[in-house]
Amino acid sequence: MSPRSASVNEELRRRSRERLLQAAVELVGEHGYDATTLGDIADRAGSARGLVSYYFPGKRQLVQSAVHRLMHRTLEEALEREPHTEDGRERMARAIDAILGLARDRPVLMRQHMAGILQAEGFVQCPEQRRLAELLREVCVGCGSADPDTDYPMLRALLMGAVYAALVPGVPMPVPVLRAELFKRYRLDREQGVPPDAEAVSGGTCDMDLSRFFATGSPLDCSEGRPDPSPQSK
Numbered sequence: 001m002s003p004r005s006a007s008v009n010e011e012l013r014r015r016s017r018e019r020l021l022q023a024a025v026e027l028v029g030e031h032g033y034d035a036t037t038l039g040d041i042a043d044r045a046g047s048a049r050g051l052v053s054y055y056f057p058g059k060r061q062l063v064q065s066a067v068h069r070l071m072h073r074t075l076e077e078a079l080e081r082e083p084h085t086e087d088g089r090e091r092m093a094r095a096i097d098a099i100l101g102l103a104r105d106r107p108v109l110m111r112q113h114m115a116g117i118l119q120a121e122g123f124v125q126c127p128e129q130r131r132l133a134e135l136l137r138e139v140c141v142g143c144g145s146a147d148p149d150t151d152y153p154m155l156r157a158l159l160m161g162a163v164y165a166a167l168v169p170g171v172p173m174p175v176p177v178l179r180a181e182l183f184k185r186y187r188l189d190r191e192q193g194v195p196p197d198a199e200a201v202s203g204g205t206c207d208m209d210l211s212r213f214f215a216t217g218s219p220l221d222c223s224e225g226r227p228d229p230s231p232q233s234k
Contacts, residue, residue, distance in 0.1 A: 017055050019045035021128075022214035024066035029109035033063060033116070060116055061124045067113040068128035070106075073213040074098050075135050078194075088142035089186070093193030095139045096182050099159045101194070103166040104175045111167045114160070143186065158182060 004012075023044035027036040038059050042049040056062040078098035079091055103110050123129060136159075137152040145151040162178040176196045183190060 016045075016047055016051060018214045020047060020052060020055060020062065021066040021069050022210055024063050025070050025109065025210060025214075028063055028066075028112055029106055032108060033059075033112040036063075038062070060119065061126070064113065064116055064124040065126045065128045067109060068124075068126065068132050070109075070210065070213055071099065071102060072128060072132035072135055074102060075132065079135070079139075086142070088139075088144055089188055090192050091139055092143045092186050093183065093188045095136065096159070096179065096186075096188075097193040100162060100166065100175050100179055100182075103163040107167055110163055111169075114164055114167065117160075158185070 020041060023041045024036075027040055027044055036059075038052050039049050041059075041062065042052050052062065056065065075095055075098045078094040081094075085091065117123060133152070133156070136155055137148050140148045140151045140155055159182075162182060165173040166175050166178055179196070180190070182188075183192075
């Protein structure tokens with residue numbers, strides 16, 4: 001059997017990493033951070049347990065990367081849904097609703113994520129986090145920001161604060177109240193984005209199938225049955 005090409009090996013590594021990210025989001029959302037082990041994540045992903053450390057320094061880094069992936073793909077989906085628009089205020093409304101929707105629909109996962117950020121290591125700088133930052137910065141630019149390098153961190157802080165307020169055990173603030181405050185700050189109309197009453201009519205926006213955010217499909221002729229790459233194969 002001829003050895004796999006470099007492009008096929010790279011695709012297999014990408015698929016392995018994607019499966020680990022999806023498994024982390026699913027398990028932490030189901031059981032919480034402390035009850036989820038790296039072994040559990042590897043088993044759910046169908047990967048060798050030692051492979052996790054090949055891609056991520058530890059559980060905290062893996063989980064943060066996984067949640068940032070979910071956040072940036074949720075945001076992308078909200079910004080690009082039909083009817084497509086380049087209206088900056090509508091895109092800002094969609095961005096706010098997308099992030100607040102995660103706090104509403106996935107409280108366990110997002111509470112664990114916020115707790116992790118408040119640990120000593122703080123934000124994990126990874127491709128997923130950088131993509132989320134790029135999208136939020138683009139939203140600020142589209143909304144007319146003259147200084148996105150200042151306005152983006154403020155938007156991020158306001159969204160993080162709103163998620164935190166929605167998830168504080170015992171004294172959570174209602175998401176519609178937080179939404180109204182953010183919409184007021186950015187001078188958005190209530191009907192923009194996904195209004196809470198529209199969610200109630202449609203049955204909400206929560207979709208438990210996360211596979212579309214962690215796609216492993218590839219144009220390469222790679223068999224899913226092949227083993228994950230080992231660190232030695234890189």
